[in-house]
Amino acid sequence: MKSMSQLKVAGSLAAMFLSSSATSVLIGILVYFRKQLPFLEVYKPAGTFSGIWLYSYLAWIVLWVLSFAALRNRKEAGSLRTWMILLILSVAAGISLAEASLKWYTLFQ
Amino acid sequence: MTPLEMIMLLHGFLATLVLMAAALIAGVLLFVKDLSEKDVKIMKLVSLGTVFLVFLLDMTGAYGYIPYRLPAPSAKADIVATAPWAHEVFFESMEYVSLFGPIVAAVIAYIVWHYGAGIVKDSAIKRALLVLLALATLLGLVLVGAGVIPTRIASVR
Numbered sequence: 732m733k734s735m736s737q738l739k740v741a742g743s744l745a746a747m748f749l750s751s752s753a754t755s756v757l758i759g760i761l762v763y764f765r766k767q768l769p770f771l772e773v774y775k776p777a778g779t780f781s782g783i784w785l786y787s788y789l790a791w792i793v794l795w796v797l798s799f800a801a802l803r804n805r806k807e808a809g810s811l812r813t814w815m816i817l818l819i820l821s822v823a824a825g826i827s828l829a830e831a832s833l834k835w836y837t838l839f840q
Numbered sequence: 841m842t843p844l845e846m847i848m849l850l851h852g853f854l855a856t857l858v859l860m861a862a863a864l865i866a867g868v869l870l871f872v873k874d875l876s877e878k879d880v881k882i883m884k885l886v887s888l889g890t891v892f893l894v895f896l897l898d899m900t901g902a903y904g905y906i907p908y909r910l911p912a913p914s915a916k917a918d919i920v921a922t923a924p925w926a927h928e929v930f931f932e933s934m935e936y937v938s939l940f941g942p943i944v945a946a947v948i949a950y951i952v953w954h955y956g957a958g959i960v961k962d963s964a965i966k967r968a969l970l971v972l973l974a975l976a977t978l979l980g981l982v983l984v985g986a987g988v989i990p991t992r993i994a995s996v997r
Contacts, residue, residue, distance in 0.1 A: 733962065733963075733964050734963075734964055735964045735967060735968055737964070738962070738964040738965070741954070743954070744950065744951065744954050747946070747947055747950045748947065751943045751944075751946065751947050754943055755940060755943060758936070758939050758940065762936045776906045776909075777902060777905060777906055777909075778909065780902070780905065780935060780936075783936070783939065784898075784902070784939060787939065788942075791943065811964055811965070811968055815968050815971065815972075818947065818972075819971075819975065822940055822943075822944065822975075825940060826937055826940065826979075829933075829936040829937060830933065830937075833928060833929055833932050833933065834924075834928040834929070835928075835929055837924045837925040837928040837929060838925045838929055840924070840925070
């Protein structure tokens with residue numbers, strides 16, 4: 732019985748982890764800087780949310796295709812533990828960046 | 841009931857369905873020792889269906905977001921006037937953090953499709969899936985709470 736650190740993942744699965752991790756950080760960055768990035772207002776009625784959604788998901792697809800093309804033939808591309816840690820930390824970083832841009836002080840007004 | 845109210849009702853219903861689907865997958869991982877070919881097919885469909893549901897959940901939320909953020913009279917104007925924190929912290933958290941939902945759901949579905957019956961046989965894969973499901977469910981519950989608070993003050997109209 733293997734542990735997560737002993738289990739090596741195939742390149743195709745690593746591509747999914749890699750593109751998803753990078754996209755999670757990208758979402759956080761776009762949300763954090765949304766007020767300085769007017770190009771994010773793709774659809775005016777939805778404000779910058781429209782561009783954050785569109786560009787981050789487009790980046791996700793492109794990153795997945797590129798990383799899949801690069802890694803698909805690799806039978807072993809890192810351990811499951813490494814990819815899990817990368818994904819969880821990336822999602823946590825993305826959420827932290829998004830939350831850091833909110834007006835938390837309104838809770839104490 | 842207006843079409844907008846029906847879509848927002850569907851939005852809440854989809855959130856419940858997604859949490860139920862996550863519980864179903866976690867239940868299989870925790871209590872099932874072996875999966876037949878038919879079971880694997882069902883698990884693959886459930887996991888892929890969950891990705892679709894999470895995406896649809898975001899889509900219905902975005903549909904309600906447009907009338908929500910209109911100038912007064914609108915739900916956002918009412919909330920900002922009475923309890924600005926409900927919009928600035930809770931609504932905005934729901935709006936942006938929900939974008940991570942389809943990503944985590946897609947990773948879970950990919951693992952299920954990739955390993956098939958191995959998800960219940962291999963303890964490392966099972967543990968990885970359970971960790972992701974637990975974190976996604978926790979995040980989902982927090983987001984449901986973050987959505988309920990502003991909705992209780994002024995629902996989208």
